[in-house]
Amino acid sequence: MTMHSSRADNHTWRKIMNALASATTFVSALLVIAPLGLIFFHLLANGASSVNWAFFTHLPKPVGEAGGGMVNAIVGSLELLAFASAIGIPIGVLGGVYLAEYGTARANALLRFVADVLNGVPSITFGVVVYGLVVLRFKGFSAYAGGLALGLIMVPLILRTTEEVILLVPNGYREAALALGVARWKTIVYIVMKTASKGIITGILLALARVGGETAPLLFTAFGNRFWNHNLSEPIAALPLQIFTYAISPYDDWHRQAWAGALVLVTGIFCVNVLVRILTRGRTTSAV
């Protein structure tokens, strides 16, 4: 009798604990989604009204005049990303190929460690380094310096993802190609990298999405510009920089534009991530 009742008590206790545990995890899961929801909600509430045709087609207006847009910053960001890609993609992809296909165990361990450290370095550090190496030497902020800073951030990101997806390519494909008398470098380029191409592109897109929103490394490299940049050795505007400048200004109209810029930037990065999801959807069926 006593035994029975204690069992019943245990049962109730277990039920309570179970409910508590599942409720806690559920709330935690909600908290994971919450920031993204909050960000979008705030951006839409504050910025949506200022995202209009003029925003994408007009230069910023002088202080005191209402209206204007951020077309120079949007184009500037794209130029910086193009320049960063020209540095980050070849070095990152080829370095990843080296790690996965050629490197000795000791060299690989060192390279991986360095890449992981670089991935953890605060992005402003890259700006400082480029400031010292480029801006001071050439006596001026420039699009080149900004692109270089972003490109250097991309290198370790692309390197590691390229290495990982190339290692996922089953060895049987390498062997099959080599057994046909195909040279090693051709096997790597036309068989291995082709098989891993979706994964490599995914890594590149994720790196672009990451540096596309970087502000700190551009503060004293690209510097920002309220007008069109006609010369890559001059300062250039970038969307995150423009948002930063506008957000810390005392003008309401600039604040609204900062919100609009943030909304455009986040939407762009969100779209890149959706593209990545689409690219990786077929991954399990194509072996990589």
Place this chain on the structure above:
Amino acid sequence: MASPDPAVVEHVERPAELSPTTEPAPPLTFQVKNVSIWYGEKRAIDDVTLDIASNAVTAIIGPSGCGKSTFLRCLNRMHELVPKTRVEGRVLLQGEDLYSSTVDPAIVRRRVGMVFQKSNPFPTMSIGENVIIGLRLNGVRNQKFLNERLEKSLRMAALWDEVKDDLHKSGTSLSGGQQQRLCIARALAVEPEVLLMDEPCSALDPIATAKIEELIYELKAQYTIVTVTHNMQQAGRISDFTAFLYMGRLIEFGSTTKIFTNPSQKQTEDYITGRFG
């Protein structure tokens, strides 16, 4: 390899011990002389000497880990893909030393093709592209030549009739047995002299296996074939010569009929009758 001399084929297929000693020795594709292979400190092959006859099927049998695959791969230098390998002794292909310092392993592999245990058509390529990729990557551009070789290779691999309308489809859309025949077609397309097969049927069902075995029988008219197999009955069915390897050593080598009916070594008999391995 050119179309075979019927007299030669007939000679090779005859069990070796019945050949009168006065007849000339069968033409040899490979002469393996005192070959030992190390992976780092581990010796995988220990002083193996044997001759591989042209236009015949030679089967390598033996328990797991006896060095069958390593031996097969040393015939086209594929074992070198594992780091820290070392070879001693000589492997002669038509009299040329494969391991001479002036020999490019890629050229060796063009002459000595290979089919693997697990079929591995390239997943990013169509059936047609899979067959001609070896030629393409070796610099052949002539589309007419590629198309001719595509059909010829698929016909030789007994796959043409099944895929001729689906050449643009993915190679991985085929069944397991078809994929393996596609891999055979891919290996044949670069016109090797020898075909190495590393347990080509071990992942296939009996019907697909029968097709591949039939194909091997037909291909030996034009190619020298060396195959590794775990399946004793298969070695008995398809091969003219059998080599029994155990712990890296060649225990016995001879005509398949002799090895299976009257082996001279106790270990061979024990393995074949299923007492170990």
